Amino acid sequence: MFDDGAPIYRQIADQIKAEIMNGSLEPGGKVMSTNQYAAFYQINPATAQKAFRELVDEGVLYKQRGVGMFVADDARDKLAADFRDRFFERVLAPLVREARQAGIPLTDIIDYLRASHDAGGAVDQTEKGALQ
Amino acid sequence: MSFTVNLRDVTLKYGDSDALADVDLTLEAGKIYGLLGRNGAGKTSLLSLIAAFRKPTTGQILVGGEPVWENAPIVSRVALIREGGDFDDSDYVKAAIETGQIRPGFDTDYAYKLADRFELPLKKRVRELSRGKRSTLAAVCGLAARAELTMFDEVHLGMDAPTRDAFYKELLAEYMDRQHTVILSTHLIDEVANYLEEVVIVDRGRILRHEDVETFQGMGATLTGQADAVDAVAAGLEVLAEQRLGGTKSVTVATRLDAPTRERAAAAGIEIGPVGLQDLFIHLTEPGKNGA
Numbered sequence: 268m269f270d271d272g273a274p275i276y277r278q279i280a281d282q283i284k285a286e287i288m289n290g291s292l293e294p295g296g297k298v299m300s301t302n303q304y305a306a307f308y309q310i311n312p313a314t315a316q317k318a319f320r321e322l323v324d325e326g327v328l329y330k331q332r333g334v335g336m337f338v339a340d341d342a343r344d345k346l347a348a349d350f351r352d353r354f355f356e357r358v359l360a361p362l363v364r365e366a367r368q369a370g371i372p373l374t375d376i377i378d379y380l381r382a383s384h385d386a387g388g389a390v391d392q393t394e395k396g397a398l399q
Numbered sequence: 400m401s402f403t404v405n406l407r408d409v410t411l412k413y414g415d416s417d418a419l420a421d422v423d424l425t426l427e428a429g430k431i432y433g434l435l436g437r438n439g440a441g442k443t444s445l446l447s448l449i450a451a452f453r454k455p456t457t458g459q460i461l462v463g464g465e466p467v468w469e470n471a472p473i474v475s476r477v478a479l480i481r482e483g484g485d486f487d488d489s490d491y492v493k494a495a496i497e498t499g500q501i502r503p504g505f506d507t508d509y510a511y512k513l514a515d516r517f518e519l520p521l522k523k524r525v526r527e528l529s530r531g532k533r534s535t536l537a538a539v540c541g542l543a544a545r546a547e548l549t550m551f552d553e554v555h556l557g558m559d560a561p562t563r564d565a566f567y568k569e570l571l572a573e574y575m576d577r578q579h580t581v582i583l584s585t586h587l588i589d590e591v592a593n594y595l596e597e598v599v600i601v602d603r604g605r606i607l608r609h610e611d612v613e614t615f616q617g618m619g620a621t622l623t624g625q626a627d628a629v630d631a632v633a634a635g636l637e638v639l640a641e642q643r644l645g646g647t648k649s650v651t652v653a654t655r656l657d658a659p660t661r662e663r664a665a666a667a668g669i670e671i672g673p674v675g676l677q678d679l680f681i682h683l684t685e686p687g688k689n690g691a
Contacts (some may be wrong), residue, residue, distance in 0.1 A: 274613040275593065302575045310429055310593045312575055324553075361665075365598065368668055 275310060276317035283322060287342050288350060294343065298336040299330060401428040401579040402463040402477065402548040404449055409458030419604045422458070426582070431441035431574060431594055433612070434584040436601035437684050442584045443481075445601060446550045448477035449582075462548060475503055478546035482556045484537030488526040495525050499540045510543035513569065516563065537669040538566050542573050552580040555590075557572040563587075567594055575691050581686060588676045592616070598676075602684045619674030619682075620656050622650040631659065641683035651682060 273281075286292040299307070304315035319336055322328040327342045339345070366376055404426040411419040419441045426432055434443045447453045448460055451467045451474050460467050467473055486495045496514060499505045514521060517535045520528075528536065534557045541549055551570075557564045571594055576582060585591055598615045600607040608615070619639070622629050626648035636652040643649075651674055656664070664671055674682075 272618060277612065305571065307574060308593070309571060311571075311596050314593070315432070341649075364665060367513045373465075394636075 275308075276314050276321065278317035279304065279308070279315060280321050283318070284327065284346055284349075287327065288346055289336055292338050294338050294340045296338045298338065300335060400463075400547055402473075403428045403461075404548065405461040405464075406448070407458075407459045407461075409448065409455045409460060410614040411448060411453065412456045417604050419448070419455075422604075422606055424599065424606055426580065426599075426608065427599075428580055429578045430596040431581040431590055433581065433588065433595040433598045434582050434601065435586065435588055435598060435680055436584075437586070440601045440606045440684070442601055443552055444604075445580065446479055446552050446584060449548075450474070450550065452479065457585045458572060473680070475501075476547040477550075478502070478541050478548070479550045479552065480537050480541035480554050481552045483533050484540060485535075486525045486536070488524070489523070489683050492519055492523055492526050492528070493521040494514065494543075495520070495536060496521075496540060496543075497678050499544055502546065503546050504545035506543050507544050509545070510539060512638055513539040513542060516569075531562060532561055535562055540570055543640055545573075545577065546579065548582075551582070552584045553586075555577075555585060555587060562630060565591065567591065570594070580598070586680075593674050600680065600683065607683060613638065615679070616673075616676060617655050619651060619653050619679045620650050621649055621672040621674055622669050623647065623672065624664075624667060624669035629668055632664050632667065632669060639679075639685075651678070653679070653683065 270346050287294075292298065298319075301315045301319060304310070304318075304374065305312040308315075319328060319330075323330055323336075326339055326345060328336050329339050330336055362376070365372075366370065367374070404424070406422050407423040409419060409422040411415060422445070424445075434442050434445070444453070448455055449462060449467065451460075451462075452472070453462055462473050462477060467477070484495070486498075490498070492514075496510050497507070497521075500507060501511060509527065514536075517539060519536055519539065521531065525533065525536070526538075534554050538551065538554045538558075539555065541551055555566065558566065567590075570581070570583075583591055583595070592612060595612045597609065597611050599609045610618070622633055624644065626646055629648045629650055633650045633652060636654045637654050638650050640651040641648065656671065661671060672687055
């Protein structure tokens with residue numbers, strides 16, 4: 268379920284962010300509880316709690332005492348800029364680096380991207396996939 | 400109520416040799432700890448001391464803030480489950496389960512629910528059980544004890560993979576139902592890592608590391624690339640292991656890589672990979688490390 272690169276709490280936080288971005292978690296919507304997350308993923312509840320704490324600190328979720336965790340109204344706007352930054356950092360930066368190592372000229376990459384894009388939105392799909 | 404554990408300057412000698420030496424350890428209440436160590440490292444000795452099965456040669460052991468030795472009210476709420484359990488071989492399984500009732504927290508209904516789930520044959524005698532079933536019986540008694548401090552000392556030995564998986568699931572469910580202190584002693588680290596909050600590594604009678612699990616998981620990295628480039632980046636880092644294949648070199652470091660180091664590595668075409676807990680543990684406790 269988890270790849271062992273990043274800490275699990277960060278992977279959970281990223282997944283919740285992705286769910287907010289793709290609309291499966293709506294602004295104002297209730298998020299599963301720490302124990303539900305822990306039982307579902309079979310992880311220590313403290314790990315799930317760490318993910319929630321991080322998201323609360325970032326203003327993506329807010330806590331209503333005794334009721335649960337909810338998605339902030341402006342969560343999607345907050346995340347959009349973040350996603351754009353991360354797309355460049357995580358997807359494009361390694362791409363440029365690998366292309367340089369392989370001796371592929373930048374213009375070839377641009378041509379390829381443009382062709383894929385014209386062929387029917389394939390680039391949009393790749394973006395989404397890479398970010399999740 | 401869930402118990403804290405404090406060991407202060409604890410030494411345990413068997414004859415002339417130290418099973419444990421100068422151990423200082425503080426465990427907070429209500430967390431799940433993984434106790435890792437090679438065979439003979441001192442895991443069982445440590446747990447036996449905490450459960451007051453043994454008395455330390457020197458030093459002090461507090462459980463729930465009180466000295467644990469000859470402290471019946473505390474000890475009755477501490478469960479140490481050893482592989483195969485401490486059963487009377489001639490008892491029937493049903494009777495073996497019910498001996499748990501001497502503990503104040505023991506939940507008989509829950510014990511039978513678990514016995515059913517794990518398909519324990521109640522009408523057989525303990526001596527007729529396979530090794531795996533015997534460990535399972537021990538684990539069931541440990542869960543149903545509903546103690547404030549529960550320690551499982553390699554109970555997974557002998558259990559097959561599906562049983563281990565079911566045991567971890569039950570353990571987590573019981574923990575979420577009733578937060579208490581749990582110590583899981585094991586060397587199947589990767590299998591239990593996600594259930595843990597903190598990790599304690601014992602090596603040659605000493606506490607080698609005590610970290611929360613994320614710190615421990617993020618502690619190591621592998622660097623793979625051109626030998627010269629790898630050496631340049633790894634210089635000054637704690638190197639645990641290295642391998643060479645022609646001009647390519649791979650080193651395992653026990654250091655969290657900071658952003659500048661990652662950038663330098665990336666610029667030099669070095670691949671950075673994670674180190675599994677199991678690998679990290681193997682490297683850290685290798686003979687020849689730590690002055691042995």
